[in-house]
Amino acid sequence: MKTSLAIPTLFALALAVASAENARAQPADTSTPAAAATTKKPIPPGFEPIAGKEAQAESVSAPLLVVLAYGAFFLLTFGYVVHLARRQKALSDEVAALRQKLGKGGSGA
Amino acid sequence: MNVVLRQALIICAKDLRMELRSREVVLAMAYFGILVVLIFSFAFPVFSGAVSREQVVAGILWISITFAGTLGLQRAFEREREGDCIRALLLSPVPRPSIFLGKVFGMLLFMGVLEAVVLPAIFLFFNVSLPLDGFLVLALTIALGTVGYAVVGTLFAASLLRARSKDILLTIMLFPIILPVLMAGVKATSLILLPDGSQAELWVWVKVLATFDIIFTIVSLWIFEILVLD
Amino acid sequence: MSQASPQVRSDEERPLGSGPVLSTFAVLVGLMFVAAAYMVFFHAPTEKVMGFVQKIFYFHVPSAWNMFLGVGVAAVGSVMYLVKRTDKWDRIGDAGVELAVLFGAMVLISGPLWGRKAWGAFWVWDVRLTSSLVLVLTLVACKMVRGYAGAEAKKIAAGLAVFAVINSAFVYYSVDIWRGTHPPKLVATLAPAMKQTFWFSTLTFLIAFFVLLTLRLRTGRLQSALDRLHLRLTESGLDD
Numbered sequence: 065m066k067t068s069l070a071i072p073t074l075f076a077l078a079l080a081v082a083s084a085e086n087a088r089a090q091p092a093d094t095s096t097p098a099a100a101a102t103t104k105k106p107i108p109p110g111f112e113p114i115a116g117k118e119a120q121a122e123s124v125s126a127p128l129l130v131v132l133a134y135g136a137f138f139l140l141t142f143g144y145v146v147h148l149a150r151r152q153k154a155l156s157d158e159v160a161a162l163r164q165k166l167g168k169g170g171s172g173a
Numbered sequence: 174m175n176v177v178l179r180q181a182l183i184i185c186a187k188d189l190r191m192e193l194r195s196r197e198v199v200l201a202m203a204y205f206g207i208l209v210v211l212i213f214s215f216a217f218p219v220f221s222g223a224v225s226r227e228q229v230v231a232g233i234l235w236i237s238i239t240f241a242g243t244l245g246l247q248r249a250f251e252r253e254r255e256g257d258c259i260r261a262l263l264l265s266p267v268p269r270p271s272i273f274l275g276k277v278f279g280m281l282l283f284m285g286v287l288e289a290v291v292l293p294a295i296f297l298f299f300n301v302s303l304p305l306d307g308f309l310v311l312a313l314t315i316a317l318g319t320v321g322y323a324v325v326g327t328l329f330a331a332s333l334l335r336a337r338s339k340d341i342l343l344t345i346m347l348f349p350i351i352l353p354v355l356m357a358g359v360k361a362t363s364l365i366l367l368p369d370g371s372q373a374e375l376w377v378w379v380k381v382l383a384t385f386d387i388i389f390t391i392v393s394l395w396i397f398e399i400l401v402l403d
Numbered sequence: 404m405s406q407a408s409p410q411v412r413s414d415e416e417r418p419l420g421s422g423p424v425l426s427t428f429a430v431l432v433g434l435m436f437v438a439a440a441y442m443v444f445f446h447a448p449t450e451k452v453m454g455f456v457q458k459i460f461y462f463h464v465p466s467a468w469n470m471f472l473g474v475g476v477a478a479v480g481s482v483m484y485l486v487k488r489t490d491k492w493d494r495i496g497d498a499g500v501e502l503a504v505l506f507g508a509m510v511l512i513s514g515p516l517w518g519r520k521a522w523g524a525f526w527v528w529d530v531r532l533t534s535s536l537v538l539v540l541t542l543v544a545c546k547m548v549r550g551y552a553g554a555e556a557k558k559i560a561a562g563l564a565v566f567a568v569i570n571s572a573f574v575y576y577s578v579d580i581w582r583g584t585h586p587p588k589l590v591a592t593l594a595p596a597m598k599q600t601f602w603f604s605t606l607t608f609l610i611a612f613f614v615l616l617t618l619r620l621r622t623g624r625l626q627s628a629l630d631r632l633h634l635r636l637t638e639s640g641l642d643d
Binding site: 125126127144151155165 | 454456458513626633635
């Protein structure tokens with residue numbers, strides 16, 4: 065049940081980020097490239113050098129789009145693993161508690 | 174005044190707490206919102222260039238069928254459930270497919286009445302006139318679309334018979350599945366209404382509708398059999 | 404007493420992919436993800452026409468393939484559940500649905516980001532993106548049914564999953580003839596370094612899929628075990 069909430073939430077979050085970028089990118093298309101360069105603020109530190117280097121040769125918003133996309137890939141995967149781990153922990157804790165309540169005779173394992 | 178407001182806030186906080194725990198309402202609302210956006214995008218396809226008047230009329234027709242149809246579906250099995258009639262129906266020596274098809278036929282009749290009201294209204298309000306052969310093709314398109322809608326809708330309504338929050342779930346399940354019906358219906362209808370609509374393209378969409386009907390009728394009969402097993 | 408009743412030995416009792424094998428693969432896939440990202444940015448050359456934004460492709464396409472893998476697992480699990488009615492198939496179907504939603508979300512986020520540059524807009528009702536969106540929405544509906552429908556949720560969700568899979572073909576076909584435009588098929592025309600990067604990413608995603616599937620199935624088994632225990636607790640009258 066919780067997963068059905070977590071994934072749409074992440075999805076909505078990413079969409080919100082994307083649409084915020086859209087709102088900023090629209091005027092950037094018509095204005096100077098320098099204006100669009102300020103939109104690179106949310107880039108994680110690990111990606112900074114790549115984006116900086118490529119940004120000179122490439123159109124300005126491309127690195128941001130790529131970083132957002134790869135951020136989504138890693139964030140979703142990582143988030144899902146964390147979600148599963150937490151859920152498994154909670155479940156096995158509850159299983160252990162119930163086994164204890166039932167007494168050792170009840171457990172087949 | 175102060176007391177009224179304070180009590181109101183307490184009730185609001187209670188609702189908020191309940192919603193935070195189940196997250197049922199907000200999630201369903203958000204999801205339904207996205208579905209409506211999707212449905213209207215295909216009913217009024219702004220993305221494929223300027224939308225003609227005929228296309229808007231077609232969109233309005235299919236939107237009204239889609240939304241009004243859910244009212245019928247929500248009530249389709251309500252009467253069976255109230256007296257636990259469905260159990261009697263299932264216990265009777267009637268083949269299971271007959272029960273399903275019987276419910277579908279009923280739904281088709283109800284929707285036929287709905288369309289008999291909606292179609293003249295749209296013709297009247299939007300000053301649409303059609304030659305007889307065009308009208309017959311339109312009737313065929315609507316009939317095929319209605320069959321697909323009724324089959325899938327009846328199956329979902331039947332499967333939700335004993336489920337919780339079935340009203341929410343019915344639309345949530347039904348709308349994305351009948352999206353191809355809506356797309357094909359809108360496209361075919363607008364091609365019929367347009368004076369220079371491509372006949373070849375029109376028949377492609379009619380075939381899409383017919384294929385949808387055949388495949389989903391088979392699947393629905395199979396799933397209905399399984400759903401009512403216990 | 405309850406222990407007198409012959410206890411059905413369920414597969415929930417056996418650990419699933421636990422211990423060294425799963426951990427090894429999990430670590431491996433983590434390293435491979437880093438290596439794949441390195442290859443994407445430093446090994447593969449920047450594409451001539453689309454430029455830097457084309458780099459999204461190396462993860463976008465494998466996640467789309469993983470989505471279909473998830474849909475395949477969901478379809479098999481759901482159909483088998485409807486036929487056999489065993490919890491095992493329900494868990495497989497549910498896991499497939501969830502993974503398809505996960506990778507579908509990646510497709511639906513990375514696709515528009517790519518499209519923002521390639522098409523000039525986030526969304527242009529492209530055939531594949533639109534049908535993916537409808538597919539993911541239907542699968543999310545499956546998860547919502549599981550959450551809200553109550554006692555018969557498993558049956559309904561399995562039935563809906565079958566509909567979702569068939570429906571996606573209809574949506575694809577419909578949008579295709581509606582739009583009449585195909586995005587180019589890219590994989591065949593890649594430069595060697597791009598090809599290496601792409602297939603390495605694909606392999607990484609493939610392994611990641613099975614690691615995640617194993618993890619998800621284990622969660623499902625734990626849930627089933629817990630449900631069983633609750634049932635036995637109620638039967639034996641120990642419940643409160």
